[in-house]
Amino acid sequence: xxxxxxxxxxxxxxxxxxxxxxxxxxxxxxxxxxxxxxxxxxxxxxxxxxxxxxxxxxx
Numbered sequence: 001x002x003x004x005x006x007x008x009x010x011x012x013x014x015x016x017x018x019x020x021x022x023x024x025x026x027x028x029x030x031x032x033x034x035x036x037x038x039x040x041x042x043x044x045x046x047x048x049x050x051x052x053x054x055x056x057x058x059x
Contacts, residue, residue: 026050 005012030050033041 003012003015027050030042030046
């Protein structure tokens, strides 16, 4: 789904907040798994996805 801020600013801002929450939950879950299972729990693909997830770091 594609939504421009100019089309519906209130909905856009609400969706951005929800997306940011989901992205932080992904990082939090990954960190918890890493703490429980150790560094071997992260494969190169998960690390690549986390590193390249640009929207995670742009607000």
